Amino acid sequence: MAETRKASRFIVPVAVAGVAAATIGLVPALAASGDPDLPEITAQQLIEKIAASDTQTLSGTFRISTDLGLPALGGLASGFGSLDGDGAGSGSADPSEKLTELVSGTHTLRVAADGPERQKLTLLDGSDEYSLIHNGDDVWAYDSKSNEAFHEKGASGAPEKEQKLPGTPKELADEVLKAAGDTTSITVDGTAKVAGRDAYQLVIKPKQTGSTVESVKIAVDAANGIPLKFTLSSVEGGKPVVDAGFTKVDFGKPAASEFTFTAPKGAKVTEDAAEKGEEVPGDLPKGFEEGLPGLGEVFGGSGSGEGPDVIGEGWTTIAKLDTGAPAPRTDEAPKEIQGFLDSFGDKVTGKFGSGTVFKTKLVDALLTDDGKVYVGAVTKDALVDAANAGK
Structure with a gap:
């Protein structure tokens, strides 16, 4: 004791x-070889393209590698x-515990999204899978290895936080560039091929000395403005701190069955303790x-x-x-x-x-x-x- x-x-x-x-924002990212020849674009225009994107459906597979430079x-x-x-x-199959595995090593994930109400992420580990499913008011997590499930029911009728957002893509781009100010350099540095898609490379770098961040690179789909690549590099060099990316992506609407879940027979199901007003261990x-x-x-x-x-x-x-x-x-x-x-x-x-x-x-x-x-x-x-x- x-x-x-x-x-x-x-x-x-x-x-x-x-x-x-x-x-670290875990934005899917991984550049493939072969740089496409695309029309020139400014950083502000590329930020506007990201803001203007109305793509809400996708499915695919991506790989994420994280190297924080920690000892074994x-x-x-x-x-x-x-x-x-x-x-x-x-x-527990609680996502707050399971998804901490992404902090280190290399992992393969499958993702699917159909608007703000339906998303699914599956973490693959050999023959085992861990799935996190959001469908309307329900959030399910299931660990096939332990045959355990975690369920959280969304609160209904809760007032949404008021947020003041820029009204147009142009205003949003201006806000991003204004926030960068004199401390940040934002440029477009070439193109990339990501999961077979043509993409522009948006590069964000600190101008100040003393930061551990060397650069943030985001590959943006040239057709629809969806971020496909995120690479965060340290001034220490070596492997990126985060290098995650799509190896396959499809912007079609996933089947509705992707987001339905029923706990398998014999599975242990844990209901969210916070929902019942209990103190959650580890919080x-x-x-x-x-x-x-x-x-x-x-x-x-x-x-x-x-x-x-x-x-x-x-x-x-x-x-x-x-x-x-x-x-x-x-x-x-x-x-x-x-x-x-x-x-x-x-x-x-x-x-x-x-x-x-x-x-x-x-x-x-x-x-x-x-x-x-x-x-x-x-x-x-x-x-x-x-x-x-x-x-």
């Missing part, structure tokens, strides 16, 4: 990998054991998610006066949190966890005192020994400079 309590103190630094994953997990799982004390995983405490900076805040937002302090702007934005408690000592962790933390954590010192920078290829986090946390898609030096300036 003491070992379990000790392990639980190290969830925050290990979760840096999860923060990195949360900042090795015995990490056994080091944590079961934080709920039973020594076994929950085995963040209420209000915690609201306190974290969203993608817009990390890449160019401004502080709202709530949640973390926001330092800087654009691509080098850093969120600062004060936990109010000394950082956990890694030498007190179970040896498997200690080895994992030490392998991607660097001890640093400065005017702020001392601490540890936990690094991925995208998001880095500085945990100071006096309990402050600095996190962003920035380099180690940028985090240390921010901590020093805060003294």
Whole structure:
């Protein structure tokens, strides 16, 4: 029991990998060879084409590879054991647990969509499949390996959040380019062939130094403006942080049967606990998610006066949190966890005192020994400079 309590103190630094994953939009992407000869187009015109696209149906297969630059997990799982004390995983088909597998490695998925009310995603793992189906008010998830299903019923009559959106594709394009401002370069850099489709390459790069992002490349279907490719590259080089892409795509209407689901005989079905007003094991405490900076805040937002302090702007934005408690000592962790933390954590010192920078290829986090946390898609030096300036 003491070992379990000790392990639980190290969830925050290990979760840096999860923060990195949360900042990545998993837009399907993978460029094939053979660059098509297409009419010239400006970045603004291409953004307008994306905004003007009215394609709502598609089906296909894509592959996603994620490389956050983390060390091998090795015995990490056994080091944590079961934080709920039973020594076994929950085995739940809950999407919030299953889809975390996309954080690392290479995966093949099948997708289908028929407007905003019907979508299906299937994660293939050898002969096993994990499917997530949205059909109207129902969301089903099914894991063929464990023969378990998860069901969530959409809330009816809930008031929609008011959103002010640009009225035309041109206005939307202007807003995107305006938001980029002086910190971002947006260009069209050639063409690509993606799943047999002609596509333009939209390239987004930070102009600021100190960001971990080298570039974001999006291949946009030349005919209908649908994004087909997303590649996020780090200044560290090597494999892209995210490289995901269609290997096959069809923009026809999928059959209605694609979105129907009935739990197989003998399957264990779990109804959404939150729907019944229960606390969901593993969920963040209420209000915690609201306190974290969203993608817009990390890449160019401004502080709202709530949640973390926001330092800087654009691509080098850093969120600062004060936990109010000394950082956990890694030498007190179970040896498997200690080895994992030490392998991607660097001890640093400065005017702020001392601490540890936990690094991925995208998001880095500085945990100071006096309990402050600095996190962003920035380099180690940028985090240390921010901590020093805060003294």
